[in-house]
Amino acid sequence: METETDTTKLATAVLTRIETEQVTPHSRLFYVAKEAGVWTLWLLTVIFGALAVAVTATVAVYRYATGYELTHDSLLGYAAEVLPYLWIVVFSAMAFLAVYNLRHTKRGYRYSLVTIVGSSLIFSVGGGLVLHGVGFGFSLDHLLGTYVSSYVSQDKMEQRIWQQPENGRLLGALNRSQADTDGVVRFIDVQNGEWVLVVRELPPPDVALMLSGGQVRLFGELISLTPPVFHVCGVLPWLRERLEERREMAHLRREFRERMALYHLSQEIDESTPRLCATARGMERFRPVGEGPWAATAY
Amino acid sequence: MTETDAELVSAALKDPQAIGAIIARYEEKLRRYIYRLGVRDRDEQADVLQDIFIKMYRNLNSYDTNLPFSSWIYRIAHNEAISWYRKRAVRPEGNLISEGDDILSLLPTALEASDLRFDKAVEAEAVAAALATLEERYREVLILRFFEHKEYDEISDILEIPIGSVGTLIHRGKKQLYNELNRKFLRI
Numbered sequence: 001m002e003t004e005t006d007t008t009k010l011a012t013a014v015l016t017r018i019e020t021e022q023v024t025p026h027s028r029l030f031y032v033a034k035e036a037g038v039w040t041l042w043l044l045t046v047i048f049g050a051l052a053v054a055v056t057a058t059v060a061v062y063r064y065a066t067g068y069e070l071t072h073d074s075l076l077g078y079a080a081e082v083l084p085y086l087w088i089v090v091f092s093a094m095a096f097l098a099v100y101n102l103r104h105t106k107r108g109y110r111y112s113l114v115t116i117v118g119s120s121l122i123f124s125v126g127g128g129l130v131l132h133g134v135g136f137g138f139s140l141d142h143l144l145g146t147y148v149s150s151y152v153s154q155d156k157m158e159q160r161i162w163q164q165p166e167n168g169r170l171l172g173a174l175n176r177s178q179a180d181t182d183g184v185v186r187f188i189d190v191q192n193g194e195w196v197l198v199v200r201e202l203p204p205p206d207v208a209l210m211l212s213g214g215q216v217r218l219f220g221e222l223i224s225l226t227p228p229v230f231h232v233c234g235v236l237p238w239l240r241e242r243l244e245e246r247r248e249m250a251h252l253r254r255e256f257r258e259r260m261a262l263y264h265l266s267q268e269i270d271e272s273t274p275r276l277c278a279t280a281r282g283m284e285r286f287r288p289v290g291e292g293p294w295a296a297t298a299y
Numbered sequence: 300m301t302e303t304d305a306e307l308v309s310a311a312l313k314d315p316q317a318i319g320a321i322i323a324r325y326e327e328k329l330r331r332y333i334y335r336l337g338v339r340d341r342d343e344q345a346d347v348l349q350d351i352f353i354k355m356y357r358n359l360n361s362y363d364t365n366l367p368f369s370s371w372i373y374r375i376a377h378n379e380a381i382s383w384y385r386k387r388a389v390r391p392e393g394n395l396i397s398e399g400d401d402i403l404s405l406l407p408t409a410l411e412a413s414d415l416r417f418d419k420a421v422e423a424e425a426v427a428a429a430l431a432t433l434e435e436r437y438r439e440v441l442i443l444r445f446f447e448h449k450e451y452d453e454i455s456d457i458l459e460i461p462i463g464s465v466g467t468l469i470h471r472g473k474k475q476l477y478n479e480l481n482r483k484f485l486r487i
Contacts, residue, residue: 010326010345011319014352018315023353025312028360106363109459 035106042101045094046123051140052091053128058137059084059154070219071161082157095120162217163190168281170218170230174210198231201277203259206235221280233277234260260286304368312359322352329376335442336380351379370456377457429479437472444469
């Protein structure tokens with residue numbers, strides 16, 4: 001009877017092949033490196049996924065806070081225009097790769113698809129939200145926008161949306177080199193165009209914001225392109241770089257909406273001052289509904 | 300005293316001659332297994348077995364001692380056999396079942412519920428033919444479970460699929476086998 005130590009015909013053939021073909025076992029280091037490589041790739045995909053989530057969350061939260069109703073008729077239309085598709089694609093690809101890599105670890109096959117997808121998503125989404133929370137998403141987006149010309153960052157997207165005077169939106173800063181006259185302000189937009197702004201209807205908080213000298217977003221009505229004259233109805237700050245300021249955006253937006261709603265409630269200033277703001281393009285979105293002066297606005 | 304598989308692996312890493320003991324221990328088991336997977340010709344079995352043990356030797360350092368060695372070598376055997384019959388584009392036919400195989404007793408109880416009673420030889424022939432027509436993934440798990448008598452976790456390690464999937468595949472495989480028997484052979 002054959003015992004375990006007997007060399008069978010097969011064993012002889014195998015040993016002969018090992019000798020003639022000079023077969024040697026791959027080193028342990030090879031497998032350790034391979035396993036480490038797969039885990040590293042998994043980690044990288046999770047990190048890139050987290051970055052994608054961070055930027056997506058930053059963009060989504062920020063753009064919601066900046067007020068889609070000023071520029072778009074519906075949140076859906078707004079979202080379709082400003083969604084960070086690139087990052088969503090990056091995140092999807094990274095999630096897929098993370099799952100693929102985890103599956104190819106030594107014990108990866110033991111985990112169900114739900115466990116693998118779930119854990120990869122949790123790490124990516126969790127990490128992304130943490131990065132978003134500390135402001136890294138905004139910084140990354142800003143950095144890429146600065147150094148990669150083809151990358152449409154938050155700044156570029158906002159500029160594209162807000163530098164549209166014919167649609168009642170203007171982006172720029174006060175021209176401090178010009179002396180202001182009563183009710184008229186000189187303004188330089190982001191394309192270095194010089195404007196005369198009519199600010200007679202502008203509420204005091206908006207005036208104060210504009211006079212602060214920082215870059216601002218104007219909402220109003222184009223009077224003429226030559227000469228460039230713009231009737232201002234509202235002022236919003238430009239992108240906030242500091243995290244705490246960005247968190248204030250939702251609050252600023254709510255106050256802005258309330259101020260805009262007042263145009264529909266206030267009486268004529270006087271006969272010589274036409275109330276352009278009550279009928280300005282897009283102003284209908286701020287018409288109050290329900291009872292009372294501070295009832296919800298119509299969006 | 301009989302050496303454990305792990306001890307034989309350690310020995311083979313130091314001296315290739317030691318794989319003779321591993322071969323002696325697993326040759327017949329693996330021969331039966333690859334036969335069931337479709338490698339029927341005796342000479343071809345010898346070639347496939349050689350490839351299995353060469354591959355085993357080349358990858359000895361990747362053997363994870365936390366897993367049963369038998370699962371690991373069955374995994375290699377499975378991959379080599381599948382690769383072999385895919386290269387030849389053949390499917391296994393009949394004669395999978397021999398005396399002592401317990402797949403018949405493990406078939407769905409629905410067979411009994413149908414009041415089916417037929418002689419053992421006809422039963423074996425019908426089941427073997429039906430098994431050969433199953434999708435590969437079902438056939439693989441059924442072979443491991445009912446011919447090789449592997450536990451779910453071992454099948455999971457051999458086929459590199461989650462344990463939950465093993466259960467699902469076995470359940471579906473048995474159902475498909477039963478349907479196939481009904482459709483083709485029993486004409487119920």
